[in-house]
Amino acid sequence: xxxxLQFRDxxxxxxxxxTLARQLEAIxxxxxxxxxxxxxxxxxxxxxxxxxxxxxxxxxxGPGCPVCVTDTPEVDEGVVLARDGVRIATFGDMLKVPxxxxxxxxxxxxxxxxxxxxxxKQAVDLARSTAEEVVLFATGFETTAVxxxxxxxxxxxxxxxxxxxxxxxPPVMEIVAEMPGSRIEGFLAAGHAATITGWGVFEDFxxxxxxPVVVAGFEPNDILAxxxxxxxxxxxxxxxxxNMFPRCVTRDGNLPAQEQLWRVFQPTGGRWRGIAHVPxxxxxxxxxxxxxxxxxxxxxxxxxxxxxxxxQLARQCICGDIMAGIANPKDCRLFNRECxxxxxxxxxxxxxxxxxxxxxxxxxxxxxxEASA
Amino acid sequence: xxxxxxxxxxxxxGWTATVDFWGVRKQxxxxxxxxxxxxxxxxxxxxxxxxxxxxxxxxAETLALYEMLLGDDTADxxxxxxxxxxxxxx
Numbered sequence: 001x002x003x004x005l006q007f008r009d010x011x012x013x014x015x016x017x018x019t020l021a022r023q024l025e026a027i028x029x030x031x032x033x034x035x036x037x038x039x040x041x042x043x044x045x046x047x048x049x050x051x052x053x054x055x056x057x058x059x060x061x062g063p064g065c066p067v068c069v070t071d072t073p074e075v076d077e078g079v080v081l082a083r084d085g086v087r088i089a090t091f092g093d094m095l096k097v098p099x100x101x102x103x104x105x106x107x108x109x110x111x112x113x114x115x116x117x118x119x120x121k122q123a124v125d126l127a128r129s130t131a132e133e134v135v136l137f138a139t140g141f142e143t144t145a146v147x148x149x150x151x152x153x154x155x156x157x158x159x160x161x162x163x164x165x166x167x168x169x170p171p172v173m174e175i176v177a178e179m180p181g182s183r184i185e186g187f188l189a190a191g192h193a194a195t196i197t198g199w200g201v202f203e204d205f206x207x208x209x210x211x212p213v214v215v216a217g218f219e220p221n222d223i224l225a226x227x228x229x230x231x232x233x234x235x236x237x238x239x240x241x242x243n244m245f246p247r248c249v250t251r252d253g254n255l256p257a258q259e260q261l262w263r264v265f266q267p268t269g270g271r272w273r274g275i276a277h278v279p280x281x282x283x284x285x286x287x288x289x290x291x292x293x294x295x296x297x298x299x300x301x302x303x304x305x306x307x308x309x310x311x312q313l314a315r316q317c318i319c320g321d322i323m324a325g326i327a328n329p330k331d332c333r334l335f336n337r338e339c340x341x342x343x344x345x346x347x348x349x350x351x352x353x354x355x356x357x358x359x360x361x362x363x364x365x366x367x368x369x370e371a372s373a
Numbered sequence: 374x375x376x377x378x379x380x381x382x383x384x385x386x387g388w389t390a391t392v393d394f395w396g397v398r399k400q401x402x403x404x405x406x407x408x409x410x411x412x413x414x415x416x417x418x419x420x421x422x423x424x425x426x427x428x429x430x431x432x433a434e435t436l437a438l439y440e441m442l443l444g445d446d447t448a449d450x451x452x453x454x455x456x457x458x459x460x461x462x463x
Contacts (some may be wrong), residue, residue, distance in 0.1 A: 119421030
């Protein structure tokens with residue numbers, strides 16, 4: 001396998017794969033674990049790691065793509081603001097995410113002014129360059145929300161406001177763990193989100209659910225090492241939090257960033273697209289920052305958009321089941337047929353971090369046995 | 374997006390650092406970094422902000438993944454995310 005040459009230490013990778021196989025043999029049944037990070041799925045797919053996993057080990061991508069879980073009405077809010085002439089700044093991944101009637105790209109095609117930014121700071125710079133209202137349509141998990149918090153606290157111009165669709169990962173892990181019939185026996189937590197929160201944030205979760213959590217980095221060998229540790233915790237029935245990414249993650253995390261995050265944002269319950277209502281899963285601006293909250297500054301008339309039925313195809317999309325770990329992209333009748341990155345039906349095919357787009361690009365389940373059969 | 378990108382601090386001016394990303398010099402904000410940074414330090418940049426000062430003993434290990442990714446073809450999802458992170462600086 002050519003990708004294996006790119007491993008910094010292929011022998012170590014093979015050794016860890018062999019360890020996983022021995023562990024699964026000792027357990028003697030199928031084990032499913034979940035990661036919650038698009039970058040983990042990218043690395044797993046890019047380096048063909050699933051071909052190294054034992055058949056009995058299922059590694060599922062959960063709701064780890066912030067763009068994908070941005071709910072339809074949240075996209076609608078951006079579309080309505082754009083339709084009303086407000087300039088929207090947002091991350092490029094958001095453009096094609098389907099709303100009820102239109103995506104932001106559709107709104108742009110019908111004259112809406114939507115600017116792609118790579119940083120919340122660039123949205124502030126845009127606002128400073130004009131007298132017009134500029135709204136940052138802010139998406140992302142806590143790793144990105146801290147940057148939005150920082151610009152809010154740094155005296156932005158009066159024509160700047162934020163439409164927050166930021167989401168907070170720890171509460172959605174609770175939802176997945178509590179789903180009836182959940183097969184998930186362990187979680188691989190994303191290294192860089194944990195850089196902010198620290199690994200200590202998962203301790204209560206482990207205690208409540210009896211499910212281990214391992215924090216892992218993004219190199220192929222980081223992921224394999226994380227899985228070896230996670231499966232070992234499953235095998236020994238010793239649920240706890242293990243930090244396998246100490247070069248980036250500490251127990252307490254980034255305290256100055258957390259302080260700014262929670263000064264600006266309040267966790268509130270809300271829907272994650274296709275998943276569920278997630279208590280405390282949405283990050284909304286605190287009342288103190290109401291003047292910077294686009295939802296309070298503007299009247300966003302959503303019902304005016306909802307006179308149309310959602311497109312038929314969207315009803316067949318199973319993004320939600322995929323992100324909940326119940327299905328994989330190959331179970332979807334739209335995957336790689338009507339739904340492709342150039343013309344996505346569901347959000348998971350839009351974002352670079354979406355399971356469907358990653359599987360589309362790397363050819364679905366990279367299973368060597370299947371490929372050579 | 375979660376990958377971020379590491380760079381070497383060249384200069385610090387208040388809350389702004391000039392950071393070198395493989396020869397490209399950019400401004401990165403220091404409002405939310407976990408520890409004070411000084412020229413010569415490496416930081417992890419995400420959407421234009423340093424979110425972590427990389428401990429000196431971990432720098433080489435951290436850079437390796439990115440060097441491999443940036444040497445890769447540009448259509449790759451991970452590589453394009455890393456390039457996007459560099460574009461998030463000003």
